[in-house]
Amino acid sequence: MAIEDDLKGKVDEASGKAKEVAGAATDNEQLETKGKAQGLAGKARGAFGDAKDKVEDAAEDLKEKAEDAVDDLKSKFDK
Template structure:
């Protein structure tokens, strides 16, 4: 699940970058701003996926330690 978030986030970030560049090239501020928002949302989605991975890893580590101490 977290891998999917990271992949979708990277795709969204890439599309946002493309829209930003297109907006700059055509001098369309609305397209550039939409691209910026999409790029930032993509980075946020990627970060959420990474946090999810870390939380799952930590939870598994804690479960393993709890099993050892039983």
């Protein structure tokens, strides 16, 4: 689900930021880099969730339009 992606993305962003700050504070470049990478991965996951939402909305709109078109055709032939 897109909501899960959004939530997990936010968790990864926050965890990554914490690691990044901890790495900077302790002069641990490896931890800082891992934190930055995790934060970027979290942002990407959140963006993926947003894209999924948009695709789901577009698919639902298309489905409704197709159903309306079928109903219109049926009503023309039922006359």
